[in-house]
Amino acid sequence: MRIILFTGKGGVGKTTLSAATALRSAAWGHRTLAISTDIAHSLADALATPLANEPQPVSTANLWAAELDTGEELERYWGNVKRRIAEVLVEQGVQAPVAGELAILPGLDEILALVRIKRYVEQGIYDVLIIDSAPTGAAMRLLGAPDLQRWYARHLAGLSSGLARLLLPTVQKATKLPLSEALIQGQIQQLFDEVKRLREMLTDGAMTSVRLVLNPDHLSVQETQRAYTYMSLFGLSVDGVFVNRVLPPEVHDPFFAHWKADQASHLDRVAETFAPLPVFQVSLMRREVVGVEALAELAQALYGETDPARPLSQEQPLRFASEDGHYILALRLAGVEAGAIELEKDGDELRVRLGHFRRTLMLPQVLAALEPAWAAIEGQELRVAFREPGA
Ligand SMILES: Nc1ncnc2c1ncn2[C@@H]1O[C@H](COP(=O)(O)OP(=O)(O)OP(=O)(O)O)[C@@H](O)[C@H]1O
Ligand SMILES: [Mg+2]
Numbered sequence: 001m002r003i004i005l006f007t008g009k010g011g012v013g014k015t016t017l018s019a020a021t022a023l024r025s026a027a028w029g030h031r032t033l034a035i036s037t038d039i040a041h042s043l044a045d046a047l048a049t050p051l052a053n054e055p056q057p058v059s060t061a062n063l064w065a066a067e068l069d070t071g072e073e074l075e076r077y078w079g080n081v082k083r084r085i086a087e088v089l090v091e092q093g094v095q096a097p098v099a100g101e102l103a104i105l106p107g108l109d110e111i112l113a114l115v116r117i118k119r120y121v122e123q124g125i126y127d128v129l130i131i132d133s134a135p136t137g138a139a140m141r142l143l144g145a146p147d148l149q150r151w152y153a154r155h156l157a158g159l160s161s162g163l164a165r166l167l168l169p170t171v172q173k174a175t176k177l178p179l180s181e182a183l184i185q186g187q188i189q190q191l192f193d194e195v196k197r198l199r200e201m202l203t204d205g206a207m208t209s210v211r212l213v214l215n216p217d218h219l220s221v222q223e224t225q226r227a228y229t230y231m232s233l234f235g236l237s238v239d240g241v242f243v244n245r246v247l248p249p250e251v252h253d254p255f256f257a258h259w260k261a262d263q264a265s266h267l268d269r270v271a272e273t274f275a276p277l278p279v280f281q282v283s284l285m286r287r288e289v290v291g292v293e294a295l296a297e298l299a300q301a302l303y304g305e306t307d308p309a310r311p312l313s314q315e316q317p318l319r320f321a322s323e324d325g326h327y328i329l330a331l332r333l334a335g336v337e338a339g340a341i342e343l344e345k346d347g348d349e350l351r352v353r354l355g356h357f358r359r360t361l362m363l364p365q366v367l368a369a370l371e372p373a374w375a376a377i378e379g380q381e382l383r384v385a386f387r388e389p390g391a
Pocket of ligand 1: 009010012013014038042244246282283286287288
């Protein structure tokens with residue numbers, strides 16, 4: 001079983017590459033399910049076929065697709081909790097529709113989409129799941145929440161204890177549900193049990209790979225570095241970087257001369273930043289890539305004779321760990337000799353210099369608030385330890 005998650009900034013080509021990869025995977029004979037978890041679905045447009053919440057076959061062998069609507073999961077895992085929080089907020093003067101929105105944790109909808117995906121894994125009907133839009137930072141933080149009781153205490157204690165108990169009769173009247181504390185705790189526990197197994201699935205590099213999609217422009221490269229940092233922080237394996245909309249060599253119009261030069265320099269930066277991860281380029285096509293035929297053509301150019309379902313890289317160059325009370329950032333480097341390491345931290349950027357080697361790393365929030373304590377080369381790895389400022 002393989003799960004491949006595509007992620008990237010808005011509009012860079014995630015849906016296009018997910019659909020193309022799914023087609024190629026199906027052509028290899030893998031029973032493949034393409035799933036869009038984005039609320040603004042466009043997988044159906046890309047595949048030029050109507051899609052629904054449940055998987056349905058696409059007009060090509062071995063391929064199914066779905067555009068998830070997680071309403072059912074939301075009710076099952078969060079319905080009572082949501083009603084409880086909303087009631088409390090309304091009591092505090094928040095308008096009801098707003099309270100309803102606030103009662104949904106940031107990232108929860110994405111987690112619920114993953115819960116569904118877990119179900120498809122357990123069913124064992126498919127060999128490969130291709131997910132259009134990996135969970136964002138908020139969802140990853142929820143996924144990373146180490147244990148439910150602590151998380152619940154921090155986020156909902158105020159609601160669940162005294163205040164909510166006082167409100168319980170109102171809630172029961174409003175919802176006609178026996179909303180006991182045990183029931184709510186039980187529902188949260190059930191969700192977090194699911195999340196725990198999800199985490200195991202997603203952090204198993206043999207099962208799950210993340211593919212980063214970007215365009216060769218400044219903002220997109222920067223955003224992708226940040227996404228890469230977060231994926232690495234949460235222990236997901238990124239197995240490839242996909243630069244989409246690269247102007248092809250046959251474009252000679254002087255109007256595009258600057259565009260081409262800028263794209264070339266962004267491509268250099270991408271190769272340098274993500275090395276040793278493989279970087280794949282996808283040309284800007286003559287028109288939008290819509291329909292099975294156009295997608296299959298793009299996929300052929302992209303993957304050639306490579307099986308797109310297999311991990312494209314075994315390396316996990318960026319790791320985060322916690323050792324002896326320090327947070328450690330570890331970066332695998334090829335061919336770097338030991339020597340004096342210069343570090344310069346500026347907000348959430350860490351610039352590293354070692355001989356001719358230069359690299360700017362994007363730090364996750366937890367490290368951006370700290371300062372580098374020491375750095376060393378150990379084996380093939382650059383290791384940087386962080387400490388509290390002034391410690
Ligand atoms: N290489 C390409 N050449 C030409 N058109 C492309 C290419 N890649 C994507 N497109 C077109 O660009 C548009 C946006 O692509 P797509 O929907 O895949 O992006 P996305 O990252 O999924 O966007 P969103 O963030 O809105 O979900 C689509 O119309 C798609 O056909
Ligand atoms: Mg999309």
